[in-house]
Each structure stands twice: as C-alpha cells, then as structure tokens.
Amino acid sequence: MLKELxxxxxxxxxxxxxxxxxxxxxxxxxxxxxxDDTYKLAWSELSxxxxxxxxxxxxxxxxVIHSKSDGAHQQIDLIPHDGPFAGKELKGIFExxxxxxxxxxxxxxxxxxTVFNTTQGQVYEIWQRVSE
Numbered sequence: 001m002l003k004e005l006x007x008x009x010x011x012x013x014x015x016x017x018x019x020x021x022x023x024x025x026x027x028x029x030x031x032x033x034x035x036d037d038t039y040k041l042a043w044s045e046l047s048x049x050x051x052x053x054x055x056x057x058x059x060x061x062x063x064v065i066h067s068k069s070d071g072a073h074q075q076i077d078l079i080p081h082d083g084p085f086a087g088k089e090l091k092g093i094f095e096x097x098x099x100x101x102x103x104x105x106x107x108x109x110x111x112x113x114t115v116f117n118t119t120q121g122q123v124y125e126i127w128q129r130v131s132e
Contacts, residue, residue, distance in 0.1 A: 002065055004096055005033045013126035015118045031127060039063050039078060057083035064089075075112065076103060099129035 011026040030042040039061050058080030066075035073093035080086055091112040092105035103125055104113040110121035118124045 002096075003035070005063075005065075005101070006035050008032050008130045009101060009127035010130050011125050012128045013124075015124040017120050017122070018118050026125075030130070033063060037063050037065075057085060073114070076105075078105065101127040101129070103127070 009031045011029045011031075014021045014026045028042075032040040032042075034040070041059055041061075059082065061078055061080040064077040064079065066077070068074050073095060076092045076094045078090040078092070079088065080090070085108060088108040090105040090107065091110075092103050093113055093116075094101060094103035095116070102116055104116055104118060105123055105125075106113055107121045107123075113119075113122055113124075116124060
C-alpha cells in the first residue's frame with residue numbers, strides 16, 4: 001500500500017456509467033485504506049440495486065497497487081471479500097493530489113479505464129481525506 005493512501009476517505013463525488021449521481025446516494029460512504037493492503041468500507045450495506053452506492057458491495061477487501069508505467073496513470077485494483085464481486089478484480093486507475101483522491105474502476109468483465117470519465121460498466125469516485 002502506498003503510505004500516502006493509508007487513512008480514511010469520504011466520497012465527495014461519484015459518476016456511474018457516464019452519469020453523475022446525486023450526493024444523497026453516496027454521502028455516507030467512508031473508505032479506510034490500511035497499511036496491510038486491505039480496505040474497509042463503512043455503510044457498505046446501504047448499497048442500492050444495480051451498483052449504485054458502495055460499488056464494491058463488501059465491507060472489506062484487498063487493495064493491489066501496480067507499479068506505474070511511464071506516461072500512464074497509477075493503477076489500483078479493489079478485490080472485495082464479499083458480495084456479488086467477491087474475489088473479482090475491480091480494475092482501476094487513480095490520481096492523488098494532497099488530500100483529494102480520484103479513482104475510476106471497471107466492473108469485472110470491463111477493460112481497465114484509461115481516463116477519468118466513465119463509460120458503461122465503470123464507476124468514478126472522488127474522495128477527500130478525513131481526520132481520524
């Protein structure tokens with residue numbers, strides 16, 4: 001895990017399948033990225049049908065950070081422990097700017113994103129670091 005990602009994050013923006021979602025759908029989701037390459041998602045049980053809200057649909061999972069290729073965005077994968085995507089990679093890219101993290105993930109069966117704008121089968125979240 002990159003030490004810069006370790007900590008708690010709240011979702012402040014979310015785009016699903018090229019549509020920005022209302023704040024009320026994702027406002028309570030809190031991610032924790034841990035030094036042991038895992039994540040926790042508070043309120044994951046509040047997920048809505050059809051992938052809206054808490055897209056990993058698992059309270060816990062694994063985080064895989066890939067080495068950065070020249071000219072490419074940093075790659076990140078979430079692998080949920082439970083739910084409909086249990087054990088499957090949600091392939092993504094991310095960019096960190098101090099205390100703002102933006103990441104876009106593809107659902108299983110969809111190619112890894114290359115830009116920060118969703119197409120069908122992708123979710124883009126913007127997170128802000130929160131104090132412990």
